[in-house]
Amino acid sequence: MKIIYTDVLIIGGGLAGLRVATGVKERGHDAVVLTLVPPKRSHSAAAQGGMQASLANCYMGEGDDEDVHFMDTIKGSDWGADQEVARMFTHCAPKAIRELAAWGVPWSRVDRGDHTAIINAKKVTITESDEAHGLITARDFGGTKKWRTCYTSDGTGHSMLYAMDNKAHEDKVEIHERLEAISLLHENGRCYGTIARNLMNGELVAYVSKATTIATGGYGRIYEISTNAIICQGMGQAIALETGVATLGNMEAIQFHPTAIVPVGILTTEGCRGDGGLLLDKDGYRFMPDYEPDKKELASRDVVSRRMTEHMRKGKGAKSHYGDHLWLDITILGREHIEKNLREVKEICENFLGIDPAEEWIPVRPTQHYSMGGIRTTYKGESQTLKGLYSCGEAACWDMHGFNRLGGNSVSETVVSGMLVSEYISDFCDAPESSVNIHSSTVEKFLKTEKEKIEALLTVENGEDAYVLRRAMEKIMMEKVGIFRNGNDLQKAVNELEVLYKRSKNIEVFRSKSRAANPALVNAYRTQRMLKVALTVAYGALLRTESRGAHSREDYPERDDANWLKRTITSWPDEEQTLPTVTYEDIPISKMEFPPGFRGYGKNLTIDHPETTIRQHTVDVIQEELEKEGASRFEIQNALMPFKHRLPEKYQNRNERLNEPLGEEDG
Amino acid sequence: MGERKQGEKLRMLKIDILRFDPHDPDDVPHIDTFEIQEAHGMTLFVALNEIREHHDNSLKFDFVCRAGICGSCSMLVNGKPTLACRTLTKKLDSHITLAPLPLFELIGDLSINTGTWMRGMNERLETWIHDKEQELNVDKLEERMEPELADEIYELDRCIECGCCVAGCGTIQMRPDFAGAVGLNKIARYHLDPRDKRDDKDYYELVGDENGVFGCMTLLGCEDVCPKDLPLQSKIAYLRRMMLRTGLKG
Numbered sequence: 001m002k003i004i005y006t007d008v009l010i011i012g013g014g015l016a017g018l019r020v021a022t023g024v025k026e027r028g029h030d031a032v033v034l035t036l037v038p039p040k041r042s043h044s045a046a047a048q049g050g051m052q053a054s055l056a057n058c059y060m061g062e063g064d065d066e067d068v069h070f071m072d073t074i075k076g077s078d079w080g081a082d083q084e085v086a087r088m089f090t091h092c093a094p095k096a097i098r099e100l101a102a103w104g105v106p107w108s109r110v111d112r113g114d115h116t117a118i119i120n121a122k123k124v125t126i127t128e129s130d131e132a133h134g135l136i137t138a139r140d141f142g143g144t145k146k147w148r149t150c151y152t153s154d155g156t157g158h159s160m161l162y163a164m165d166n167k168a169h170e171d172k173v174e175i176h177e178r179l180e181a182i183s184l185l186h187e188n189g190r191c192y193g194t195i196a197r198n199l200m201n202g203e204l205v206a207y208v209s210k211a212t213t214i215a216t217g218g219y220g221r222i223y224e225i226s227t228n229a230i231i232c233q234g235m236g237q238a239i240a241l242e243t244g245v246a247t248l249g250n251m252e253a254i255q256f257h258p259t260a261i262v263p264v265g266i267l268t269t270e271g272c273r274g275d276g277g278l279l280l281d282k283d284g285y286r287f288m289p290d291y292e293p294d295k296k297e298l299a300s301r302d303v304v305s306r307r308m309t310e311h312m313r314k315g316k317g318a319k320s321h322y323g324d325h326l327w328l329d330i331t332i333l334g335r336e337h338i339e340k341n342l343r344e345v346k347e348i349c350e351n352f353l354g355i356d357p358a359e360e361w362i363p364v365r366p367t368q369h370y371s372m373g374g375i376r377t378t379y380k381g382e383s384q385t386l387k388g389l390y391s392c393g394e395a396a397c398w399d400m401h402g403f404n405r406l407g408g409n410s411v412s413e414t415v416v417s418g419m420l421v422s423e424y425i426s427d428f429c430d431a432p433e434s435s436v437n438i439h440s441s442t443v444e445k446f447l448k449t450e451k452e453k454i455e456a457l458l459t460v461e462n463g464e465d466a467y468v469l470r471r472a473m474e475k476i477m478m479e480k481v482g483i484f485r486n487g488n489d490l491q492k493a494v495n496e497l498e499v500l501y502k503r504s505k506n507i508e509v510f511r512s513k514s515r516a517a518n519p520a521l522v523n524a525y526r527t528q529r530m531l532k533v534a535l536t537v538a539y540g541a542l543l544r545t546e547s548r549g550a551h552s553r554e555d556y557p558e559r560d561d562a563n564w565l566k567r568t569i570t571s572w573p574d575e576e577q578t579l580p581t582v583t584y585e586d587i588p589i590s591k592m593e594f595p596p597g598f599r600g601y602g603k604n605l606t607i608d609h610p611e612t613t614i615r616q617h618t619v620d621v622i623q624e625e626l627e628k629e630g631a632s633r634f635e636i637q638n639a640l641m642p643f644k645h646r647l648p649e650k651y652q653n654r655n656e657r658l659n660e661p662l663g664e665e666d667g
Numbered sequence: 668m669g670e671r672k673q674g675e676k677l678r679m680l681k682i683d684i685l686r687f688d689p690h691d692p693d694d695v696p697h698i699d700t701f702e703i704q705e706a707h708g709m710t711l712f713v714a715l716n717e718i719r720e721h722h723d724n725s726l727k728f729d730f731v732c733r734a735g736i737c738g739s740c741s742m743l744v745n746g747k748p749t750l751a752c753r754t755l756t757k758k759l760d761s762h763i764t765l766a767p768l769p770l771f772e773l774i775g776d777l778s779i780n781t782g783t784w785m786r787g788m789n790e791r792l793e794t795w796i797h798d799k800e801q802e803l804n805v806d807k808l809e810e811r812m813e814p815e816l817a818d819e820i821y822e823l824d825r826c827i828e829c830g831c832c833v834a835g836c837g838t839i840q841m842r843p844d845f846a847g848a849v850g851l852n853k854i855a856r857y858h859l860d861p862r863d864k865r866d867d868k869d870y871y872e873l874v875g876d877e878n879g880v881f882g883c884m885t886l887l888g889c890e891d892v893c894p895k896d897l898p899l900q901s902k903i904a905y906l907r908r909m910m911l912r913t914g915l916k917g
Contacts, residue, residue, distance in 0.1 A: 093901060134811030
């Protein structure tokens, strides 16, 4: 039996996982990162357009700060987010980006003087100041009041991930590649690591740790078409669920990105529209201003995706072999701009579509893109129910995105949450309560169980074909748990998925019986787990009889704050059950800094909670009084919803900006 | 505009794959041939998955992003190192040959272990910002950088460590410890970056020998096969001049 001991085990080698690893290393704890692929190949690399941080350096970002970023994030979440977590996030995003700048990310910089930009299909001249020259610049993204999305051309995630992985090299973080965590070690409500399978030789290894972190990203691949990398299969969420103890949050909150190319679903960044690109229909008509006269193409992602779908349903989509689609026109940005700031998009268009996007329109369609839901944690990133289990990044629901994430907030979240959670984990590891009290015979038992499961899978005969089940699941999710949802379809989806799940217990690994590298075996056990994850999404969506953010019910078009201002909590306590257990957690209005309101898209269909007006009144009074007294924005914020005490001390300080220099006391 | 190009002729594809499972004591390297129907916009990613799903589920290969971004799927396509995911079948003959990239450890069939090689290279060349003097204060404004310089660094930072340049390299066949274009490009990248405080001498220590920039025989297979079109030739030449200067100053 092979057992590897470490202080902090991190499952997942993307941006979030690596940032946790370097953070705990700095605090003197050992760390091992388990990853399916070399870290630089993680899905973080695919983030194109940028990272939100309210630096306020560029002209169109002037006046930006944490407050504006916070309000945008909460509005974007359709008030589903945890506001204290969103505050912690917006406060730390400038710190995280500055850290990455020091670690080598070649962020695109402010260039003094006049520049031509395209705003609302018109050429305008923007003049950047001397003062800001050489600082990190930003571009426009959907659902934001300011230009806040910092970038390196459209390879932002790539540059961030490379800098982060290089930093991990420097810090001598131990990284075990091609190892897949297949089950969490836990006993008496405490997590002690994982059983992992080596994907190259099939060996099972037990990793025993004080703290275990799941940073495995989202679960987009339960859908037939997704912008996600093919490894984003929700295995982190699944193994957490399979403990029967850890819970998942808001699994039904699934984001569809407006502009993935047709048919393969590869992303073209929101930066295309942020930089001035337009959405056109089959007649070349720009339709978004008709639906959203204010924000147009730069409405929040959920809104744009719905409007595009509506427009196609009216017969305005262009036809293709692979169904209807719309057009993304970036030709108006000019070749020079495209070749400098949208070069990945250009390469993708050339390689996968055979077109030159400086000359031709890009065929696009809304496509599954992001998982707002994930492993439910406290603001410290720790599972609410399984001690010693942590999660951060897209894998987690701590919950800063609520029911819709803003573009540019995901890579930002990875590094901010990694930075913070590594501190909380280190605090935990420093405390005596973190000592490992699991008996080696228990570890052995877990190892044996996993070994037997794999042996059993390999011996099934006349069983089910994993591919058949998986394709059926993907189709159900696409057709019945998509952008627009309704009770009938969702009920069918749940029923059908439940049948598939039951069938998946009898999967046969055809022909390929190798215990070493064996894609058929991997597909078999992952399909079983993906079905569980799919059920949490579909069942949560069925039960939530309202529309909030990306969860849009045709039969319940209102955002029902009176009944549904709550988080969906999913668990799987009994291995024999075939549907997840769903409970809810209230989101208290009485503590909100920014009480629920109208997002400003379409008609206001909110069913108000009685407490909303009360809280709004309290907020208004506090704000007015403090303003009269000449209080600073920080003092007002603190009076409304204190959050700084939750941050690690080293990250509590104010952020310097050109118009907000640090005083003596802030230094 | 408005109509997509349609009516491309779909063919029956014959795909020869060089296969070997090092974990199977009875296996020997051999070619398996699969016939599949071409589809519109089909890439080798689609084709290989179809083979795995419908013909042989034991076929091993590596895809992650399937968008030409992550560098996982490099293999020999008709003998040439390239990214399979973004290779459209319509650009190839109907008879296609696939083999794993040479020089890297074989996991099985088309799946290779580039991770260990790249990690070794990165550790050896210390491909990170060296700046021990400055205590980072994340509350303060970031250090400024000229916009053009940031763009130039990004240009070299675009390398995806796919290993195509290593597989296309003549030198490495003779000198297994050669840093390869991927490694030399990284040195050029950090050399350009003012945040990295290493001086020419430090770099000379790392690549001022036959396993570094003086080993390159200037065959430039690397630049021919680089899927990101990195300016490898000019960067290696630049590094060599710089190293020569440093070496002579000695």
